Structure formats: structure tokens, C-alpha cells
Amino acid sequence: MKITCKDVANVALLSRLEFSESELETFTGQMDAILEYADVLNKLNVDNVQPTAHVLPLRNVMRADEAKPSLPRELALSNAPEQEDGYFKVPKIMEG
Numbered sequence: 001m002k003i004t005c006k007d008v009a010n011v012a013l014l015s016r017l018e019f020s021e022s023e024l025e026t027f028t029g030q031m032d033a034i035l036e037y038a039d040v041l042n043k044l045n046v047d048n049v050q051p052t053a054h055v056l057p058l059r060n061v062m063r064a065d066e067a068k069p070s071l072p073r074e075l076a077l078s079n080a081p082e083q084e085d086g087y088f089k090v091p092k093i094m095e096g
Contacts, residue, residue, distance in 0.1 A: 003032040 008028045012019050019027065073086055082089035 003028055003035060007031075 005024045005028050008024050008031055009019075011031075012024075012027075077083045077086070077088065080088050
């Protein structure tokens with residue numbers, strides 16, 4: 001497949017990009033090289049290759065979700081600028 005300057009100009013238009021003529025020529029060559037390489041990759045035999053989401057084997061490194069005692073309410077509210085009925089009191093942000 002051969003990419004033309006017109007193709008690159010169309011992609012630029014769709015992407016809301018503006019290029020000079022010399023930039024269009026440069027990007028045309030680069031885009032053509034990228035698509036040629038993609039064509040080479042399409043010819044590879046991948047019948048025995050398992051699909052993956054990542055090249056490295058990953059595992060979940062997060063701790064187990066376990067219920068633990070939380071901070072006592074009095075201690076949590078001890079530094080609050082304002083509190084009311086055991087809750088943080090914050091400025092009203094919505095009208096109504």
C-alpha cells in the first residue's frame with residue numbers, strides 16, 4: 001500500500017492539524033514506512049501464539065480486602081474546623 005500526500009492531508013484534516021507542504025511530505029514517508037511494517041507483521045504466523053493483554057506475566061499486587069477497625073469518630077472529628085451531630089460540617093455548595 002502506498003500512502004499519498006492527499007491521504008496524510010485528509011488524516012490531518014480529520015485530526016484538526018495543519019501542516020506545511022514539507023511536513024506533509026515528511027509525514028507521508030513516515031506513515032508509509034509504518035504501514036509497510038504493519039504489513040510485514042500481518043504476514044507472520046501467529047497460530048500458536050496465545051493472545052495476551054501484556055507482555056509480562058502480571059499479578060494483582062494489592063493487599064486482600066479485609067475489614068479492620070476504623071478511626072474512632074471522636075478522634076476523626078477532633079481537628080475538624082466545624083462539626084455538627086457527629087459529622088463534619090462543610091459549606092453549602094448547591095442552592096436550593
